[in-house]
Amino acid sequence: MAVSFELIKQCSKTGARAGKLYTPHGVFETPIFMPVGTQATVKAMTPDELKAMGAGIILSNTYHLFLRPGHELVAEAGGLHGFMHWDRGILTDSGGFQVFSLGSLRKISEEGVAFRSHIDGSKQFLSPEKATEVQMALGADIIMAFDECVPYPAEYDYARQSTERTTRWAERCKRAHARKDQALFGIIQGGMYKELRTASVRDLVSLDFPGYAIGGLSVGEPKPLMYEMLEHTVPQLPARKPRYLMGVGTPDCLVEGVMYGIDMFDCVFPTRVARNGTAMTASGRLVVKNAEFARDFRPLDMDCDCYTCRNFSRAYIRHLLKSEEILGLRLTTIHNLHFLLRFMGKMRQAIMEDRFPAFRQEFWDKYQGH
């Protein structure tokens, strides 16, 4: 098996758990946050900077790489690992989320999705088979089944039909998948309907994937509704398989996701807000671009030991951002990723010591502006 999961510790009071994810490119401790490298690069970072801060798995986007530079070119370069010089884990999404987001530029059928490239307007087609072929060429350790992320809000009938199609597509992905050195994960959908989530879990688990993602959350619904769906869905998933909550990366949602039993997360949030001049801290967001920091010679985060916080002041970073200097967003990106990876490490530590509920309480006591 390309990827396996070892459950190391289960919280005695919540669903939180610590584990190890075994992949062809290393063993990674969970819960894990996966930085997003959409176009075969985590924006503004080198692979070596990511390694230095302890990043284990990164996510890259099939839709983007399919269109540019093309999966055949990436395969020629030795797959994504060789192309981007990254020897740790990689997960690719299926492209489903992006093509469905194209709105009027795409047309869905049972066969797949016809769409126009956002880059040059060219006609393109992705199907379960094609998305799997592309992901096999990209060569990530973990690849995802081609699904539709049910939008929010969605009518029951639409959500049901879409979820059933996602299941049929998951079967086709499984049949098309032929690389023993990579794992294909199924994606649970079902919108905000518990019975559809239950049906999705039942159908996908019967296909026996080596891991399961929960899709269709963090798509605009209120956070309590997301938590409700997690509380309902996660316990139905097999305990011995890794669970991946897609598109979640704010500290509050990470804590709650972990509490419900999620092992893996990805999100553009830390890198995107970094480029907008926002630093993540244990007490919430710090908008370093604000005038109040012009003469503040303290680090972004007094509790942080990242490269940025060890060497540069808020005043300097603010100057760089105001001056539109690349180093400004490099420094905020480094800090945010380091902060989140360390945050995940602390959660894991708390789980290992069976004090996750106390960790969660302390987190909420400090955290503001969620």
Added chain:
Amino acid sequence: MAVSFELIKQCSKTGARAGKLYTPHGVFETPIFMPVGTQATVKAMTPDELKAMGAGIILSNTYHLFLRPGHELVAEAGGLHGFMHWDRGILTDSGGFQVFSLGSLRKISEEGVAFRSHIDGSKQFLSPEKATEVQMALGADIIMAFDECVPYPAEYDYARQSTERTTRWAERCKRAHARKDQALFGIIQGGMYKELRTASVRDLVSLDFPGYAIGGLSVGEPKPLMYEMLEHTVPQLPARKPRYLMGVGTPDCLVEGVMYGIDMFDCVFPTRVARNGTAMTASGRLVVKNAEFARDFRPLDMDCDCYTCRNFSRAYIRHLLKSEEILGLRLTTIHNLHFLLRFMGKMRQAIMEDRFPAFRQEFWDKYQGH
């Protein structure tokens, strides 16, 4: 003396020479190329990356820092060194070049130059005294006298009057300068008129600066004319003082500048063309954005051992640049600066071994597209 120069070796056939520049932030071997960090950052680079590739002195721009974030703020941060976390050498220009370039936005008088900020249109004034005060606050190791860079072409009378004013301003800068831990260099002007260059050297040398820059070259004149002016001017400068040719940073001009006896250079060229997707190599420029490199999995430069060339392919860098990813221009910037710094090191080595003319010949045999 804050800064002193030791002449180590003189080429037996040309004006080329190797030396050591002693500063409060280290001793640097010459000839030296100084990367430009206009806004207190060498674009796209961290200070540690610069150190790792052996950069010794960087240049920063008084005009830009005066307007943003302001020299008082930089002084509060511990000067430029503390503000930007750089513990090696810094040279600041005087701001003269930038304010004179503002065209209709500036008004020149004997007192100084009134101008409007390019950032917010606010009224500003720089004079020899003010430029010196600002540079004292910034705290670079080497600062420059406030001058007018005579444009090209310029009428004789204009060039003469401007050069004489630059001399008067140099005297005022010297009187205003009161930091013993930094060196104030004079700037030779004179346009393309040999007798004005001679007069400028005579007048400035009589003021006994610890180093001399040659300004007003590389401003659009044909290269042979620049070389002619160097051949005329450099030998008149005192041998025991460092000589700095401003705004020059292409390999061909560096080789020729060194041949005429220049010790220090700065230029935005390597970093600017890097951001446009051009890599510097011993055989000339490589425009990695070009389609021919789409499937070229070789490094930018087969002879280079920089971080970029050790780890990434032309195909990947081209993909990053086409996708407007920051890592793309980070990687080209790293390569270009590394290439130039290593190039300077090779020149110095050739001078030390008294084989500079052969080095120069080999360079010209390979170099194309100057």
